[in-house]
Amino acid sequence: PLPVVAIVGRPNVGKSTFVNRVLRRREAVVEDTPGVTRDRVAYDAEWAGRRFTLLDTGGWEIGAEGIHLRVAEQAEVAIEMADVVVFVVDAIVGATDDDEAVVRLLRKSGKPVVLVANKVDDQRFEADAAALWNLGLGEPLPVSALHGRGSGDALDAVLDVM
Ligand code: GDP
Ligand code: MG
Numbered sequence: 551p552l553p554v555v556a557i558v559g560r561p562n563v564g565k566s567t568f569v570n571r572v573l574r575r576r577e578a579v580v581e582d583t584p585g586v587t588r589d590r591v592a593y594d595a596e597w598a599g600r601r602f603t604l605l606d607t608g609g610w611e612i613g614a615e616g617i618h619l620r621v622a623e624q625a626e627v628a629i630e631m632a633d634v635v636v637f638v639v640d641a642i643v644g645a646t647d648d649d650e651a652v653v654r655l656l657r658k659s660g661k662p663v664v665l666v667a668n669k670v671d672d673q674r675f676e677a678d679a680a681a682l683w684n685l686g687l688g689e690p691l692p693v694s695a696l697h698g699r700g701s702g703d704a705l706d707a708v709l710d711v712m
Contacts, residue, residue: 552594553712556605556632558625558656560648563640564668568695569593569606572705597705602712605631625652629659634712636704637687638695641667641678645685653685662711665690666704671697 557565572595595604607628629635635656639649656663667679670692682690691707693700 551603553602553633554605554631555595555602555634555636555708555712556607556628557636557638558607558628558632558652559638560646560652563638563643564695565638566606568636568638568666568668568693568701569604571695571698571701572597572604598709600709600712602633602708622648622651622655625655629655629661632661634708635659635661635663636666636708637663638666638668639682639685639690640669641675641682641690641692642669644678644681649685653687656687663687664704664707664711666693666695667691668693668695670694670700 559565591606593604595602605628607624665687667682667690670679671694676692679690679692691704693704
């Protein structure tokens with residue numbers, strides 16, 4: 551079986567957009583509002599000649615009710631399945647309580663983590679990405695999943711720990 555790279559994070563941070571960026575096609579469903587149920591979450595992906603399974607955990611989102619619990623639950627299942635976890639945080643919003651909850655799960659798991667500071671569409675937002683050093687997960691990699699900025703470096707980092 552291929553190594554599993556799980557994309558974890560709270561709703562609306564850009565997980566599916568990142569998946570589409572990696573796949574170079576619009577397969578994962580991007581929603582402006584969180585809370586849409588989708589079935590398909592696993593994709594065959596490749597970067598720099600290495601193949602892996604990409605898991606878009608957004609597929610398990612339900613309604614806004616109990617969303618906090620759901621974020622942690624989804625993350626826990628995905629982390630368990632993963633060989634490498636890509637933890638996506640919205641750098642512009644900054645770390646929220648939900649993000650902190652995921653950080654605790656990641657620490658407990660001991661799995662390798664690549665921290666993606668997403669929505670850094672412009673160099674002006676690099677400082678927002680750097681603020682995520684506070685999460686204690688190592689270097690936050692500034693990415694714009696929407697425009698592709700930094701996504702190659704993030705994938706290189708995934709391969710380094712895969
Ligand atoms: P998910 O719930 O984590 O899967 O998030 P989505 O991929 O569905 O994206 C949620 C919203 O954030 C959508 O409106 C995306 O277009 C937007 N988004 C995702 N990545 C970026 C980014 O890099 N920059 C900006 N400005 N918006 C983004
Ligand atoms: Mg999604």
